[in-house]
Amino acid sequence: MADGSNKTLGEHFNQAEETLIAVSMGLMVLITFANVVARYVFNDNLLWALETTVFLFAWLVLLGISYCAKKSLHLGVDVAINVAPARVGKIMACVSVGICLAFSILLLKGSWDYWYPFVTTRAFLETDDVPIPEMLQFLSVWLNEGEKYEKLPRFIPYFALPLGLALLTFRYVQVAWRVFAGETDRIIASHEADHRRED
Amino acid sequence: MRPITGGKIKPVEVLVLFALVIILLFVGVPIAIALGLSSVLFLLVYSDGSLSSIAQTLFSAFHGHYTLLAIPFFILASTFMSTGGVARRIIRFAIATVGHVRGGLAIASVLACMMFAALSGSSPATVVAVGSIVIAGMREVGYSREFAAGVICNAGTLGILIPPSIVMVVYAAATDVSVGRMFLAGVVPGLIAGLMLMAGIYIAARWKNLPAQPWAGWGEIFAAGRDAIWGLLLIVIILGGIYGGIFTPTEAAAVSSVYAFLIANFVYRDMGPFSAENRQTGNILFRVVSTLWHPDTKKALFEAGKLTILLMFIIANALILKHVLTEERIPQMITEIMLDVGFGPVLFLVVVNLILLIGGQFMEPSGLLVIVAPLIFPIAIELGIDPIHLGIIMVVNMEIGMITPPVGLNLFVTAGVAHMSVLRVVKAALPFVGIMFVFLILVTYVPSISTWLPTLLMGPEIITN
Numbered sequence: 047m048a049d050g051s052n053k054t055l056g057e058h059f060n061q062a063e064e065t066l067i068a069v070s071m072g073l074m075v076l077i078t079f080a081n082v083v084a085r086y087v088f089n090d091n092l093l094w095a096l097e098t099t100v101f102l103f104a105w106l107v108l109l110g111i112s113y114c115a116k117k118s119l120h121l122g123v124d125v126a127i128n129v130a131p132a133r134v135g136k137i138m139a140c141v142s143v144g145i146c147l148a149f150s151i152l153l154l155k156g157s158w159d160y161w162y163p164f165v166t167t168r169a170f171l172e173t174d175d176v177p178i179p180e181m182l183q184f185l186s187v188w189l190n191e192g193e194k195y196e197k198l199p200r201f202i203p204y205f206a207l208p209l210g211l212a213l214l215t216f217r218y219v220q221v222a223w224r225v226f227a228g229e230t231d232r233i234i235a236s237h238e239a240d241h242r243r244e245d
Numbered sequence: 246m247r248p249i250t251g252g253k254i255k256p257v258e259v260l261v262l263f264a265l266v267i268i269l270l271f272v273g274v275p276i277a278i279a280l281g282l283s284s285v286l287f288l289l290v291y292s293d294g295s296l297s298s299i300a301q302t303l304f305s306a307f308h309g310h311y312t313l314l315a316i317p318f319f320i321l322a323s324t325f326m327s328t329g330g331v332a333r334r335i336i337r338f339a340i341a342t343v344g345h346v347r348g349g350l351a352i353a354s355v356l357a358c359m360m361f362a363a364l365s366g367s368s369p370a371t372v373v374a375v376g377s378i379v380i381a382g383m384r385e386v387g388y389s390r391e392f393a394a395g396v397i398c399n400a401g402t403l404g405i406l407i408p409p410s411i412v413m414v415v416y417a418a419a420t421d422v423s424v425g426r427m428f429l430a431g432v433v434p435g436l437i438a439g440l441m442l443m444a445g446i447y448i449a450a451r452w453k454n455l456p457a458q459p460w461a462g463w464g465e466i467f468a469a470g471r472d473a474i475w476g477l478l479l480i481v482i483i484l485g486g487i488y489g490g491i492f493t494p495t496e497a498a499a500v501s502s503v504y505a506f507l508i509a510n511f512v513y514r515d516m517g518p519f520s521a522e523n524r525q526t527g528n529i530l531f532r533v534v535s536t537l538w539h540p541d542t543k544k545a546l547f548e549a550g551k552l553t554i555l556l557m558f559i560i561a562n563a564l565i566l567k568h569v570l571t572e573e574r575i576p577q578m579i580t581e582i583m584l585d586v587g588f589g590p591v592l593f594l595v596v597v598n599l600i601l602l603i604g605g606q607f608m609e610p611s612g613l614l615v616i617v618a619p620l621i622f623p624i625a626i627e628l629g630i631d632p633i634h635l636g637i638i639m640v641v642n643m644e645i646g647m648i649t650p651p652v653g654l655n656l657f658v659t660a661g662v663a664h665m666s667v668l669r670v671v672k673a674a675l676p677f678v679g680i681m682f683v684f685l686i687l688v689t690y691v692p693s694i695s696t697w698l699p700t701l702l703m704g705p706e707i708i709t710n
Binding site: 064065067068069070071072074075078079081082086096099100101103104106107108110111113114119120121122123124125126127138139141142145146148149152153155156157159160161204206207232233234 | 269270271274275276297298299301303311314317321495500503543547549550607652
């Protein structure tokens with residue numbers, strides 16, 4: 047581990063992403079567990095618990111896919127890549143990173159199209175049970191013609207879609223750069239390379 | 246753009262869709278993106294669906310399927326339970342119980358895998374937790390590396406058959422059957438599969454004259470059992486909690502994560518501020534609270550989060566593909582074709598097994614289930630096959646898919662823990678794969694193996710679809 051002082055921006059970003067992944071996991075468990083405790087110990091029901099956990103889940107995964115893309119962790123089939131000669135392998139890597147870029151750009155477009163109405167024409171739509179923190183009420187002035195939000199407006203949790211896919215697109219542009227530069231020959235998790243040692 | 250084509254898609258166009266998925270997979274595209282992009286292209290070319298509806302489907306993987314929320318929690322519980330100590334205690338207990346039989350260490354390894362499977366919902370996790378300890382142990386007393394690896398690779402697949410099971414959660418979410426019922430249904434088949442593997446090992450041990458461990462006595466059984474009981478209580482919490490109506494499967498999963506966290510930190514002390522290597526002094530209360538942000542806890546949370554992301558990305562994209570298929574009424578089309586051909590239940594199940602076995606060679610189990618389950622579910626109902634029985638058949642197929650190349654997750658993981666090449670593991674696993682095949686045929690044509698226990702405890706299945 048590098049010292050705090052001489053870390054690059056990328057390393058800071060890595061650490062921030064890893065911490066976020068861990069914290070979201072922890073919060074999801076704690077909230078769900080708290081709901082069980084509330085029900086049996088305090089005879090109460092945390093109405094917002096399930097929906098909040100679901101949104102945390104969505105944020106965890108949608109933002110996490112770009113982290114996994116950066117680290118080439120996504121699962122795939124590597125039999126053909128492993129037997130292909132170097133030149134063919136390079137072409138395959140270029141094709142597959144192109145396909146990943148196409149996917150992330152198409153879905154980024156879809157996500158934006160889906161999200162945009164929620165922040166404009168349908169900005170009045172609220173979540174079912176998640177309360178809104180008072181400090182976010184300025185949003186009601188900006189987007190809801192001054193009418194106070196009673197619950198968290200939907201465009202906030204749904205923002206995971208465009209944000210996550212924008213990050214994914216960004217990461218695949220970086221990966222594409224590495225593939226073209228010849229620094230890497232695959233964009234999926236490798237099984238063979240790790241375990242080739244025999245004793 | 247063409248007009249709405251509901252029901253007008255030709256079979257050949259569906260084949261193009263699946264061919265595209267397979268081609269993309271072999272080029273080296275991640276499984277999730279191969280599924281997602283093929284569906285998007287299919288939708289844009291053959292139908293008039295919008296990109297924004299795809300994004301909505303992607304989000305609904307989380308927002309529309311509350312059952313899937315159990316997955317991260319089961320992964321997390323399994324991560325806390327995999328810290329080493331739990332597996333070691335279970336193995337000690339297994340060796341004390343059956344180690345003195347001929348081939349005892351291998352038989353005990355199967356028993357340990359079965360017990361660990363009851364704490365963990367995943368096969369690779371079971372292989373890693375048990376395999377990394379027993380393979381070295383078996384080598385020491387004279388087993389060949391191949392034999393040891395073959396045993397673990399196969400016994401590890403019980404992780405998805407013995408509850409809890411991530412693959413069963415996915416099946417339940419895809420077909421709207423009850424998670425609790427699926428979990429119960431896995432118990433008897435899991436025990437039978439384990440016993441069949443043990444019997445196979447015993448015969449091989451007689452034939453190859455493999456060693457037996459000395460009988461350690463009842464004292465050791467009780468001592469080891471008392472030590473292992475904290476881990477094994479997890480399955481009691483999960484099953485008892487769900488059937489007792491105390492909590493939902495998702496809550497059961499969350500409670501078991503918290504339980505596993507407490508056991509790992511405070512009872513077994515394999516991680517956190519109370520473990521041997523991190524022993525600190527200072528205020529006891531502060532140390533208790535500090536387990537929440539201890540680096541070991543963070544690492545476990547992060548690892549579980551990472552696995553969740555990888556798995557859910559595949560499942561979410563498989564849901565997009567499923568969305569496209571159902572939108573185009575393709576399950577109905579396939580049902581009609583199959584019924585027109587005059588398929589009976591027996592032949593239908595042969596076809597299901599073939600599709601799943603072939604699919605299982607290339608796909609990650611959860612993703613494959615999400616796609617295949619809605620395709621064959623309506624036909625199965627039409628033919629009077631019990632949905633729970635169908636689910637168990639699918640899970641057993643997934644097990645075999647995990648130990649056959651090219652995409653057998655268990656093969657890769659075993660290669661890692663046994664320090665062997667994947668090809669050697671494939672060969673080593675082969676004799677036991679034969680046993681699993683016999684087991685698959687048994688499960689396929691004797692439905693009561695799967696349905697007896699859930700029907701006994703929860704009453705007969707009511708088919709809602």
